[in-house]
Amino acid sequence: MDVYRTPDECFDGLPGYAFEPxxxxxxxxxxxxxxxxxxxxxxxxxxxxxxxxxxRKLIPTVAGVARAIAPDYFGFGRSDKPTRIEDYSYDFHxxxxxxxxDELDLRDVTLVVQDWGGPIGLRLAVERPDRVSRLxxxxxxxxxxxxxxxxxxxxxxxxxRVGTDLVPGQLVRISCVSELPDEVVxxxxxxxxxxxxxxxxxxxxxxxPTELDHPSAAKMTEVRHALASWDRPALVLxxxxxxxFTPRAAERMASLIPGSGEAEILTGAGHFLQEEKGEEIAERxxxxxxxx
Numbered sequence: 001m002d003v004y005r006t007p008d009e010c011f012d013g014l015p016g017y018a019f020e021p022x023x024x025x026x027x028x029x030x031x032x033x034x035x036x037x038x039x040x041x042x043x044x045x046x047x048x049x050x051x052x053x054x055x056r057k058l059i060p061t062v063a064g065v066a067r068a069i070a071p072d073y074f075g076f077g078r079s080d081k082p083t084r085i086e087d088y089s090y091d092f093h094x095x096x097x098x099x100x101x102d103e104l105d106l107r108d109v110t111l112v113v114q115d116w117g118g119p120i121g122l123r124l125a126v127e128r129p130d131r132v133s134r135l136x137x138x139x140x141x142x143x144x145x146x147x148x149x150x151x152x153x154x155x156x157x158x159x160x161r162v163g164t165d166l167v168p169g170q171l172v173r174i175s176c177v178s179e180l181p182d183e184v185v186x187x188x189x190x191x192x193x194x195x196x197x198x199x200x201x202x203x204x205x206x207x208x209p210t211e212l213d214h215p216s217a218a219k220m221t222e223v224r225h226a227l228a229s230w231d232r233p234a235l236v237l238x239x240x241x242x243x244x245f246t247p248r249a250a251e252r253m254a255s256l257i258p259g260s261g262e263a264e265i266l267t268g269a270g271h272f273l274q275e276e277k278g279e280e281i282a283e284r285x286x287x288x289x290x291x292x
Contacts, residue, residue, distance in 0.1 A: 022034070
């Protein structure tokens, strides 16, 4: 397997992101993660095309009361990046995060998921209940047989069209309600300085099971069905201005999970609500930890 490792200097001076990098290895691939604070682990899983940088506004507050952990998937952030799209699959990502939780021996986890963090993290939750005790679900979904939305289909077509010319930071920028400073946009671009560094980003849209015969479909359907039996605390917290995962999607997610109560909606944020409402989300997670 050919692998790209983003040079360390690409991550120098990122705004609001001065966390010590930590690493572990899986089958010769180096996975990066942030690990701040102490106590009950709060495991934060990012999506497409972001990385642990997305959680920089949450980590300090959460680390004040718990252990805040934010890994980068292989292909993202400071983690190693296999260079072929074919190297990536839903199982590959899920197995690497399960191994990550095992290698750090994480228990009583509060799992925070958004975008692709949902299908990956919720699978960990239902398959490894010995590890996960609480869910915080932000703008995501899991299932198979149809596209998340017409907007998502346009996004997939765009990614296919531009290929390695894709600029991840620009995707984040156009998905936000508020204007992002250029240095923040560059923070999202930092892991991806070359065409070969972007294979993981280009792979993710192809892993969404829009058809029932897709390789990801059976397992994602299992995860969705298993969530209907989740009897532990869960918080469903979406934003009001995401065209892919709308407030209606939040209501469907909350109705699926018995322990969640009603969905909560943050105003004034798009798809990447951690970027626009990070401090508010962090405070809500802290309150959720205390309540549950």
